[in-house]
Amino acid sequence: MIKRVAGVAVTLALSAAPAFAQTIYAIDRADILVGAKFDFKVELPGVVDQARLKVTLNGADYATAFGQSGTFTEREAGKDQSALLLRDVSLARPGQVAVEVSDGTQSRKVTWTVYDTGARKARNVILFIGDGMSPSHRVAARILSKGIAEGKSRGKLAIDDMPHMALVATAGSDSIITDSANAASAYATGHKAAVNALGVYADRTPDPLDDPRVETIASLAKRRAGLAVGIVTNTEVEDATPAAMVAHTRRRAAYDAIVAQYFDAKPDVLMGGGSANFLPQSTSGSKRKDDIDYLARFRDAGYAVATTAGELATLAAKADTCQLLGLFAAGNMDGALDRKFLKGGGVRKFPEQPDLTEQVQAALAVLSKHESGFFLMVESGLIDKYALLLDMERAVYDAIMLDNAVRLAKDWAKARNDDTLILVVADHNHPNSLVGTINDDMAATPNVPLRERVGVYEKAGFPNYPAPDAEGYPSRVDVSRRLAIFSASLPDHYETFRPKLDDPNEPTVKGDQPDTFKANDKYKDVPGVVLRFGNLPAMIGASVHSGEDVILTATGPGSERVHGSMDNTEVFRVMVEALGLGAGK
Ligand SMILES: [Zn+2]
Structure with missing residues (x-):
């Protein structure tokens, strides 16, 4: 017992840096691609005499090593704290780099690993991200879209049917x-970052746009190899996953700034929801805080602009469409279950939204016109939003949609001699587990709480969804024996044990105390309902992400590097290796 306590104490001492130490960005043990740009920053805990500050890289003065001297700020953000900052530095040679900082009394040392790539192996890279897609969503998608008999799946998902697989660790800085x-951001830059941060190390100053930046794969692909860049999602394009491909801000909610950064970055294809932050504030439905019309700006810059599935197909088929902006909803788009079957959510307002497969088809048509190849990120982003809302059916249908989009891309690549590296990965996990089935026939007695109808082990059996349609979707989710996918992280809410057939689930509403949530009374009279007391703080109104590893599968040139246990920053490395974006390109 005493030993165990001592062990804990030692671990804490090893992992907690002393409070007075300087902070150095890039952080200790960062892996940095040769030639990739980053901002170098040293944050000193007190006011430091610049004459006494010594910063070296492998023993050489930093200004010599980087080829530029930095900006020294004696009192940063009006506080008794000094800082040194250099923008847009890069390192030309691979190897270990020891960075040492001393102010005469205190010192700090971090080590970076600078790596190069070999020659380019892939013409294109397509990174598919199932946002929050967890093993339970994957297995449920397989059961619903392939069917299962006597324990054997009747087919393989495209996302599973890949030669290479790894488990990816997802922790942040x-x-x-x-x-x-x-x-x-870890996938897009190869650097760890903090929660809410895109393409930056979150520094100590309050300004959300001044943080030390790290270059994204979209920028590298354009700058170093002249590749086209595509970003496709069904969330708002300003949302975190798509924005991470180009943006640099400590605050993911800075949508107006993110739109401006998209315009500066000029991805050749940009598609999703989120038109509200492209429209000037004078336009009804706008969420901008200024009068800039980004739709007009993109049009003036030569972009074809689509707002419906029909317009998208027409524009993508035109020979002269080389830059395409598609914005199909004011906020997030709607998922497959609502668009194709239930017509809930935003479908009434935006009835002509394309499916993710149509978006990918259009993106491939436009991007393949670019001679030098492309980098494309495709996100099925609502898996996460639905999992947060404890709406498991909608999450699973969007995992099926991701699978359809991946199959389309695989077929496209196969017809072109497999010159394309295709990766499929989640960004983080959800604590969702498939525990059995909910079986309405199990307890015929009226008024038996539905929890008594949760079939586990042999009583789970197999669900009785109708056979899937050509796209792998069963036409109904309200069957009598349906999958029971439960979350381990819960706000107070009413568990109905039933799919929500009108609109996506809304487990909570604002609570009586400020910044709290309570169970949504909308569901309290559903027969068999159970009031579930949460296990999360009252300020959290939904389920949350979880920290387990996520699954990465891959096919195509460069995919052999995907195996075993990987860190999320290594996904970036797999992509830049395939595209040969280092010095040896
Ligand atoms: Zn996510």
């Missing part, structure tokens, strides 16, 4: 749990 911002 500040926490074991990531949000979609720093999760996608």
